[in-house]
Amino acid sequence: MDNLARKKESGDKTILFDLSQTTVREMNQFLHHDLEKEKLGSVKITHPDGAHNIAVGLDAPVNVDIEGHAGYFCAGMNKQAHVTIHGNVGWSVAENIMSGLVRVKGFASESAAASGHGGTVIIERDASLRCGISMKGVDIVVGGSVGNFSAFMAQAGHLVICGDAGDGLGDSIYEAVIYVRGKIKSLGADAQIESMTDDDHRILKDLLARAGFGYEPKEFKKVASARGLYHWNADANQEY
Template sequence: MNKLATVIVNGNAGVGVAENMMSGLVHVRGDASQAAGATAHGGMLVIDGNASARCGISMKGIDIVVKGSIGHMSAFMGQAGTLTVLGDAGEALGDSLYEARLFVRGSVASLGADCVEKEMRDEHRAELGARLEAAGLAGTVDVAEFRRYGSARQLYNFHIDNVY
């Protein structure tokens, strides 16, 4: 539940690093285990290496930048904030996504329910550039190399055809 602090982890981080963070910065100078940034409401989480499964699960406003790759079910039920991945994403990226915004430079194994690739417009490139700059990556990564993902907004409403 970090609030306003800057926390630097010199090495790897275990399950749930920056879980429920409210504000501030957590910088992991290594890899992160499962559920990095889970349910976090704000602030920024920077992971220099890879993040395991469920990175950003139920994120509620945090900005996460992973310089490596992420595991399966990342951004599951992501409500708000951004997840930026310089590497690859595992299976079921953004499953049951709400309004969180996802940017991936590498390949995506598969998209979860209701997650779709979206057009990358100028405002998205500007937002991505700001996140990369905040993570100390200004000028080192080209925003044109990223693809944007978000909710198709099909899970928001009840449809009688979906009843069995």
């Protein structure tokens, strides 16, 4: 591995990758195969410069700091790892996340946390269209607003939106729950506003605390499924 332009920072268990010197593939292979062997606790990645696939497929209890803007699929399929992007991300950050934490300090482009099964994704600024599409258990907290068609076909987990939501929020939603602090441009088919229960307040308080956002649960409204699409209705004539 000496050909990799990486170095251990003196005295601790951090390894540094400079992506102006190392390819994403070399780095990801190290993170997949050698991280635990070398008993490293944290990884710092410099000069990401919008490269795709940074830190995908991690499965180790490690802290990863990406010092700049990342491209598509950053931290996809994450397990255990805590990944922080100190910048913006492209499409599909934390796609199919299983566990662990992914925090984006800037904004996230389309399809953030798409299909996520577990873990937590925090986006400090806005998330673009289709945030949380087909989410299956992940908790997503967005500090800003989300674009159109967010939480489309969301099956399980929570989507917290501290700003506004675009068109078609929660279209065809199953058992996921959405909390929105700002305005909702429009709800999607089968999504409805429901009253907040004590459990909602408790869950939301915990999510906001984990994200580090100082809002109160009482500022939010809840969006969940009206469950009208669970059974096919031939008489509906495609009008939902």
